[in-house]
Amino acid sequence: MTDYRRIYIPNATWFFTVNLAQRRNNQLLVEKIDLLRAAFRYVKERRPFHINAVVIMPDHLHCIWTLPPEDADYSTRWNILKGHFSRVIDKGERISESRSKRRERGLWQRRFWAHLIVDQNDFNQHMDYIHWNPVKHGRVQRVIDWPHSSFHRFVAKGIYPATWGYSGEFNIDAGE
Known part of the structure; x- marks a missing residue:
């Protein structure tokens, strides 16, 4: 198995793909x-964090x-969230032998993408x-x-116009 290391910084802002x-x-x-949504609430009650966008x-x-502040453990939060959601979903997915040995469901990819947000421009782009x-x-x-999407919340706050993204105001060229 790959020796995969993550960085952990308290009070940091992170972009995730799961x-x-x-x-x-x-x-x-x-x-x-x-x-x-209930799984997100479950985690936030036990390990608070702020969802900036989703x-x-x-x-x-x-x-x-x-x-x-003083908390850098996003991995445990994702583990709890994925586990909670998996437990309330009916079984039926294909489960590999390695997942079966670990008593894992087959719903989620084991890993996730995490990117530390470094400045306002980085935050805005993500x-x-x-x-x-x-x-x-x-x-x-x-x-x-x-x-x-949290887009609706940002429109209500006046941060994005409701027309953002389809009237030539934004064009993204990035891959996933």
């Missing part, structure tokens, strides 16, 4: 959005979190990436039309 193990034709996260796609999610993601993946033509 994927389901079986992504092809999988709609689980949006079909079970209420259970996923988008839930059918087979993956992106979010930006800020951890509290915020835009999160909100553009449903358009990028062809789920909607306008950012505002995707219901499982």
Whole structure:
């Protein structure tokens, strides 16, 4: 196994990508959005953190979190969240032999992508990436039309215009 090391910085802000193990034709996260929201609440009650932005796609999610002072442990939070969600979902997914030996479900990819946000420009770029993601993946033509996104909260606060992302105001060229 690869010796994979993460950095941990208290009170830091992080961009995350978390994927389901079986992504092809999988709609689980949006079909079970209420259970996923409950899993987020479950974790936040036990290990507080702030969700700056989030988008839930059918087979993956992106979010930006800020951890509290003196706390750098985002990995445990993801472990609790993925475990809680997995326990409330009916079984039926394919489970590999290695996952079976570890008594794991087969819902989530074991790892996740974490990127330390280093400045305001980095934060803004990742915020835009999160909100553009449903358009990028062809789920909607306008950012505002995707219901499982913090974009609506930012429109209500006047941070983004409701027309952002479809009137030439933004064009993303980044891969996932």
